[in-house]
Amino acid sequence: MVVVGAGIVGAACAYYATRAGLAVTVLERGSVAAGTTGAGEGNLLLSDKQAGPELQLALRSSVLWNELGEQLGSEAIELERKGGLVVAGTAEGVTALREFAAEQRALGVASEPLDQAQLRAAEPHLSPAFAGGAFYPGDMQVQPMLAAASLLAAACRLGAVLRTGVEVTGSTLTGGRLSGLRTSTGPVAADYVVNAAGTWGGQLSARLGAELPILPRRGFVLVTEPLPRVVRHKVYSADYVANVASDSAGLELSPVVEGTRSGTVLIGASRERVGFDTTISIPVVRRLAAQAVALFPVLAGINLLRVYGGLRPYCPDHLPVIGADSRLPGLLHACGHEGAGIGLSPATGELIADLITGRAPGVDPKPFAPDRLIGALT
Amino acid sequence: MTVFRFDDGEIGFTAGQTVGAALIDAGIYSWRLTRRHGRPRGLFCGIGVCYDCLVDIDGTPNQRACQVSAAAGMTVTTQTGTGHDDLAR
Incomplete structure (x- = not known):
């Protein structure tokens, strides 16, 4: 073979x-x-x-x-069982998130609903603008x-x-x-x-x-300077799920922020269908950074070290x-x-x-x- | 000669010198302690690429000493770790 x-x-x-x-x-x-x-x-x-x-x-x-x-x-593979935290800004968003999690739970995906106080306890630097969320202990990273x-x-x-x-x-x-x-x-x-x-x-x-x-769908990742553990989990907005499933050819953005073991914070996620062009787009980088600051206001005073990008293999x-x-x-x-x-x-x-x-x-x-x-x- | 503050002393510099160049000129080779093992760091590449020469300047950490021009009255402080220990909670 x-x-x-x-x-x-x-x-x-x-x-x-x-x-x-x-x-x-x-x-x-x-x-x-x-x-x-x-x-x-x-x-x-x-x-x-x-x-x-x-x-x-x-x-x-x-x-x-x-x-x-x-x-x-x-x-050897830096397997980290960090857990994922999905956050929603409105009461309707929180309800939709709960319903989504209930369907997943029926298939064996563990999650716990978090209210505003529990969100703050899980992520002390998270913006108080978020009404609630869900914690997924099974989300991991390598x-x-x-x-x-x-x-x-x-x-x-x-x-x-x-x-x-x-x-x-x-x-x-x-x-x-x-x-x-x-x-x-x-x-x-x-x-x-x-x-x-x-x-x-x-x-x-x-x-x-x-x-x-099979077609390319471009994305960028922003990397901050190393920090103490400011972001403890993978944290993203409930909008992310809708963007992943979308068929739009235009730019789609949803904030995805996570801390890493080395101290850098990684910021995503953008989706664009622009062929095999991997040129870094400064306007997209700027919007990704602004979204991350809306999730974690403390990042406003932090430098980015670099940006990298690539192409996701996309099926219709x-x-x-x-x-x-x-x-x-x-x-x-x-x-x-x-x-x-x-x-x-x-x-x-x-x-x-x-x-x-x-x-x-x-x-x-x-x-x-x-x-x-x-x-x-x- | 004009000077900037560095930790407990003063460093003289000439117009156009970077903070890193002035420190080296004064015989100082390290101005940061690494975040895991507290190892000393100073200039490595000297051209803005390697981010090894990071230092606190006027209260802002993670400035590249090789890229920032020295200015009279600056306060340059040895940086410990990420320079953001205040964010750990």
Whole structure:
């Protein structure tokens, strides 16, 4: 089996497939975690997922991330069980948040409603403008580049092979079935190929002759100077959930603020569909900063050290693509996770291994099947 | 020669010198203690990139000594940790 892409999803596919007994080679045109994996914050969130297939994938991933903490070492991947705090400014917002949390709770997502006084106790620097919120103890974080590298290193210890600087240019067929890949460094034989090229999964699928509609959605993260623990959890406004699910091509902003172990505070989140352009936009940075100050007024007097940005792999229906492509036997996709790829990667890798080995899958694969998107190609 | 205050003393400087350059000129090589182990820090890159030479100037922490021009009457203070200990609660 050949995995194309050494981001977090490719790393998880390689890890779980190798553990299932498959001989795995990972091909990466750049370096490990050089794309979207290296451009995010590493959130493992349950709180922002509405009841549905993505939440099922997130719940399974949450179990697997806790296992990975033991298998790879919590310190090695900076796994932090910090918990998420969702806040709402109005009584109506608080009610909507409670209803959302009740639906999630029915599926096994733990949360506790917090009133204004409890919010202040949980986050002493939070603006008093917020009427209430919900605390999600199951929200976690990893350092995504360390997590991808640790998963790949563990897979390689079990016999997997990682080849960087190898770009896939096309596919080779034998009797109508995929039998190998053409690459910048020569042909590579493969009985199965997994497209884990993330934001570039659409381009790769076209090169292989089975195109999928995966598009980039740009985002920036602002990094402050190191501080004492001013922000204790991942804190975001209830608007964030609506923005993630939106189909708007224009700029969407919702404040997401979190402290890190190193002391910096990370500020997001913007969403823009502007193609593959990763130029930093100062007006967007300014608005993100202003929103963060509305959540935590103390940040008004704090310097930003830097801003980084990247591209989320976006599918028209906001679900990742995981499973076999009926147009090209031997090809499987594992991409299109948008902004949730770090969190969803372990269950994705496990599902790919289950589908190839014929083991009963831990998560229902049907909602993620690639065939649903083929009609959406323009 | 014009001077600015540095901790308990005074540092002379010439027009156009940065705070960092004036401190080095005066034989002072560290003006920050790191936030975890209290290790001394001063100029490293000297060109505004590495953020190692951070110092408190007139009550504002995390100023790059290599980028701020020295001015008469400034109060420069050795910075301890993040410079924001007042926010810990």
